[in-house]
Amino acid sequence: MNESSLVARGDATAIARILANDHVADIVEALNREPREIATELLCEVPFERLVEIFDQPELDGASELVEALPRVKAGRLLAAMSVDRAADISRHLAEPARSELLDGLAPPLRATLLTILGYPEGSAASIMTTEYVSVPSDWTVGRTLDHIRKVERTRQTVYAIYVVDPRTHVLVRSTGLRRLITGEPDDPIMAIAPDRLPVTVSPLTDREKVAHLISKYDLLAVPVVENGKILGIVTVDDIIDTMIEETTQDVHRFGGMEALEEPYMKMSFLAMIQKRAGWLCALFISEMLTANAMQSYEGELEKAVVLTLFIPLIMSSGGNSGSQATSLVIRALALREIGLGDWWRVALRELPAGLVLGSILGVVGVCRITLWQYLGLYDYGPHWQLIAATVGAALIGIVTFGSLSGSMLPFALKRIGFDPASASAPFVATLVDVTGLVIYFSVALVILRGTLL
Template sequence: MNELFPVAGDEAVAIARILANDHVADVVEALNHEPRETAIELLCEVPFERLVEIFDQPELDGASELVEALPRAKAGKLLTAMSVDRAADILRELEEPARSELLVELAPPLRAMLLAILGYPEGSAASLMTTEFVSVPSDWTVGRTLDYIRKVERTRETIYAIYIVDPETHVLVRSTGLRRLITGEPDALVMDVALDRVPVTVSPLTDSEKVAQLISKYDLLAVPVVDHGNILGIVTIDDIIDTMVEGTTEDVHRFGGMEALDEPYMKMSFLAMIQKRAGWLCALFVSEMLTANAMQSYEGELEKAIVLTLFIPLIMSSGGNSGSQATSLVIRALALREIGLGDWWRVALRELPTGLVLGSILGVVGVCRITLWQYFGFYNYGPHWELIAATVGAALVGIVTFGSLSGSMLPFALKRIGFDPASASAPFVATLVDVTGLVIYFSVALVILHGTLL
């Protein structure tokens, strides 16, 4: 058991440590390692203010389950005290009727606000936003704005960005940082200290990846979500980081040829893990059966030149590796918006010569390896070893080139038909290149070894 939460006899001491010195992030990390029943028992003993701090941490695993386990009145009070965006995240993960039961415990204004956020598609800017931000009318002075910030700072997600709105229409007109307010004259209008430029904003349905790019590009701590000029909320950098980490984790799982995990690795049940992995493995296995079909087609050639089988693993792995490299590069470039769907031909023109050069390098290495083994007597490839070396070298050029080209084009094809490019995982690229690689290899062998071994 985690050293922060000892066994039952030391439970009071553990809770005392939580209240005293332990950082909330360390507490959350320790709770994540505890059995669910133990975590619930500990959380029931934690003072309310500390409980809010714990549940406000996105890193808390299974937060929705933990909230559901609390008494309904206490859970409703907890959601009320939490940041709005975090409360929305927890409610989004809850199933009915638990979600409706908790919503009933909330005050009508908060309930309406959370329902509005939950109504937006998951992954959109509005689904990530918090409504706890600082906005002031444009006719306020710097001194009045600072006084207002002092009063509301405990109820706001961030006070480092202040949004200035028209006093009559409430349309967002400017934004400024806390530093400029602090250094400004108290009697000056807040509009006078703000930079004279239009604020960077996003619409409610903007994708989270686009929001992340804007925050990175303009070096922002938060970006306002605006609808018809009115600011609905803000998406803070910490929310974007949490979303990007989750999205990256899903992509990594897909790259490995499996479904994304819904829970941390050690929290997944045995059956759930089998379900996540078995389907993809079966699909890959069925695909790899095409490799056996390809080899059966060249059964006669293999009987005549059994030496060709020695290089099949080498040929297949080289093509798969080059395809995986190209796929990874293109998927990442698409995700960062460095390239778009219309750039497929530019990528093809780039990968074609790249594949030829990389294939030539591997081909030279393969020829040298066969030559050295033959010369030093490590293995006798027969009287036509030069032709075998030429076959391997030429086949590597063709296979690596095909792997690079197909691996770079597959993400474009998937995105064009509406699938996530991350689904073009390395295993599927490798399967595609394995089958075509065998065809290329034996086709080259038929041409070079015709009249000798074949």
């Protein structure tokens, strides 16, 4: 019997007991499949310790709405018990007056911490940091540090990174890992076993994508967020993975030509889905009208050489595909910081010959196709079929080259004026290349077919 039918029969307590014995990740997955009302009913019956574990999972959909649905006292206890960074993330998305009521009910130190984190812009390092980290004075020994870790382990998000601070100024001076600590002698000074170099740090306003890059580059478990030399908190690798999954999802949505979804696909209302997609589709449709304008400009040529219309879909799709390829490569390279804004000319110098080669390959294929069809009798392109084949081949070279070059440059242009490069989505690149592709195609046709078909 499925859980929904059990809940309908008033057996939420029994299901909650079953869920309490499952792995927390499996519980979250099961709750995400349930309607919001049923999920809330189940959560009200789950033991409090298990409830904290569930809400500590970033994968829980609509966590802020579920918190709002819980009794205020229970919701307040829940925020106080979960990890600080997760509590801040949930609080950020709470609606008023629930947010103010819950924050006001917290202990003053925790409330001050959450308000500090919430004060930083979303997407910054400080907005996803946790203050639950291990730090010790630089005059401590290895043995004393290990004793301290044993005492605070349950209240810290990670104990694998230990930060050493000046005992007087509290300035961060060193960092070390738990492996180095447990291999040291108890009487060794902590500074003796810590690597003799300054830790890799970020400022509070550092973009989370740069934080992810640093964690990947230096193979870190966490990176400290530092202001004026003092550590404010740390961003752990699991937190950055969660945020990057969210960021990547948004980029994929934008790249597909729509607004990013804030909710899972199956949980989003029909009206909200239409709102997210309609605006972009209308914008793309209006921009595609330029294609009709371009064809109207060559109406006379089309009347004289109707055979040219057979290759319009081929021409348009080839240019759009090459532009989309170049755009995808450049956007990903920008995201991974393999290239920067100053590298635009290097990218152009790579894409220009690449477009010529790719266009030549497609041009040869196009010419071979026309020739084969003509000789096999599958279609008669007329007495000037060789010129038509030359027109298609030359046009493909020009269009694919233009598509590759424009598709690679558009992300740089958008990033320069402050827009997300992912907005240079494949549909917009395709629209741009469709219009210019027609102009290139008919311009080549006028040159090659003048005096014969035109």
